[in-house]
Amino acid sequence: MTLRLIAALVAFALPAHAEMQIQKVTSPGGITAWLVEDHGIPFTALEIEFRGGTSLDAPGKRGATNLMTALIEEGADDLDSRAFAEARDGLAAEFSFNASSDSIGVSARFLTENRDQAMALLRAALVNPRFDQDAVDRVRGQVLSGLRADEKDPETIAPNIFDRLAFGDHPYASVGDGTIESVTALTRDDIVVAHKGALARDRIYVSASGDITAAELSALLDALLGDLPETGAPQTVDAPWLLKPGITVEDFPTPQSVVYFGHQGITRDDPDFFAAFILNEVLGGGRFSARLMTEVREKRGLTYGVGTYLAPMDHAELVVGQFSASNDKVAEAIDVIRAEWARIASEGITEAELANTKTYLTGSYPLRFDGNGPIANILVGMQMEDLPIDYAVTRNDKVNAVTMADVKRVAARLYLPDQLHFVVVGQPTGVTTTP
Structure with missing residues (x-):
């Protein structure tokens, strides 16, 4: 059964909302997750959030966290971008990564029969992404294309101006994707620094729903996330409010x-x-x-x-x-x-x-x-x-x-x-x- 079909069917196998039981699971390594078990269909959804997001960008490096997040799935360990995609698709797994002002989100969807292999692949992406230069250049080009389009989009320009006027020099004042100038200047080393600063165990939040037990999730947490750095970059401070009526x-x-x-x-x-x-x-x-x-x-x-x-x-x-x-x-x-x-x-x-x-x-x-x-x-x-x-x-x-x-x-x-x-x-x- 394909993952797409599993996803289409899963809504019909869930318990009623009133019956949903949320368990708190803590791994031997101290990582906590919330879990809703449902064994009606052999499919699990896993969500991971790392607090901080694009607000962690170092001064002069705006867009580094966003670009890093977009590159996580572009090769890991001994797999280049193409090989990684083939391995993921061969497991009928789905991964997605996104960066917002306050967090980096990781979503995974996988079949029970492929759980171990899918999580090993995701671990490689999170812990040891390659950040090959050709991938950096290609994804950077995609980000720059989006930024150029945003410069011509009034629906993007208006909130950007509002934020710039409201928040001064705080990260909230500028777009997390960066500017054409800042993204163009980013190096691979900047991406590596952003990765170490953003993906750390001191800012992890995890949840899972589907065909996985508390014991299985507990073991998965340490295997998947235990090798990340213990601490990351300091969180940013509260933003000022500078916008006058x-x-x-x-x-x-x-x-x-x-x-x-x-x-x-x-x-x-x-x-x-x-x-x-x-x-x-x-x-x-x-x-x-x-x-x-x-x-x-x-x-x-x-x-x-x-x-x-x-x-x-x-x-x-x-x-x-x-x-x-x-x-x-x-x-x-x-x-x-x-x-x-x-x-x-x-x-x-x-x-x-x-x-x-x-x-x-x-x-x-x-x-x-x-x-x-x-x-x-x-x-x-x-x-x-x-x-x-x-x-x-x-x-x-x-x-x-x-x-x-x-x-x-x-x-x-x-x-x-x-x-x-x-x-x-x-x-x-x-x-x-x-x-």
């Missing part, structure tokens, strides 16, 4: 502007987070019933879509949003968003909005646990956010516990219309940069 316009020749906006937000471990989560869903969540969609799109036809979200990162927290509008409609859309920001801050939300949003959030949550891959991904995210192991069971209770008094109080705390900053990339009519 107002508007920044970046001239870009297009009939439609992209607007990115927001201000400081709320941390994930704040006691008020669930109230804030509900408020965001009412104001700018992804559904058409959200207030901004109603006021900006449905009533006035100023945009095809507008949304907001909470962004609690490791070293900063934001509440931000984005929309696109024709240049002659940007000014009115900004005014409406400011007005809705002020309205929710002063009035909160209605009883009906609170009840409907709770119903949606609690009803949709179990649907996320629809396969071994999603389950493993959720479990590792829970660990990264320092949530308790029973969070999947208690989460809906926390949503339902939010009261009208809570949302009104938190709305006044969270939504600060006088602090909003709008970055507009385009040629908007009647909108200019404020001093």
Whole structure:
């Protein structure tokens, strides 16, 4: 049976969400993982996160961690890039690697019959990647191509400007992929340094879901990760907040502007987070019933879509949003968003909005646990956010516990219309940069 077929079938073999049992597994070497066992299909999903991500880039080496992550699968031990890919495909295994501002993620999907060989191959990639110069040059070219495309994409330019203005010289202020100049200048030695700094045992979070026992996972953890360095590069410090309220316009020749906006937000471990989560869903969540969609799109036809979200990162927290509008409609859309920001801050939300949003959030949550891959991904995210192991069971209770008094109080705390900053990339009519 192929891995693709296994992945397609696995959702139908999982236990109901209410019956899902999460085990905490600690290896003899001291590596901890969370596990959901399901032996209905001989397939396992494994997720590994290394805290730090592209924020670990050394000064002047922006993009090194991202480039390193993209190169992990490009050959290891005595296997060059092609031989590694052939070995992986021959095992019907899937590996993926990604770098974000705060973490490096490793995903593995493998059949039970090939578990040992698949994990030996993944270990080689994590512990002893080759970083052959031809692979470095080839993948560097792919990154540079993406960066050149981003320079012409208003939807990328707008948040990049916002971050640059907000975070000064902190890593969050610049794109983790790096710049054309910084990536061009990176050497193989820079990639090796980034690897040693980012992939270490002092920042590992692991989860697994599928056809594997706690004892088997315990042995796997040490064999797979035990030879990584004990410690890595120091984590970065908290980011400053330097963005003043107002508007920044970046001239870009297009009939439609992209607007990115927001201000400081709320941390994930704040006691008020669930109230804030509900408020965001009412104001700018992804559904058409959200207030901004109603006021900006449905009533006035100023945009095809507008949304907001909470962004609690490791070293900063934001509440931000984005929309696109024709240049002659940007000014009115900004005014409406400011007005809705002020309205929710002063009035909160209605009883009906609170009840409907709770119903949606609690009803949709179990649907996320629809396969071994999603389950493993959720479990590792829970660990990264320092949530308790029973969070999947208690989460809906926390949503339902939010009261009208809570949302009104938190709305006044969270939504600060006088602090909003709008970055507009385009040629908007009647909108200019404020001093």
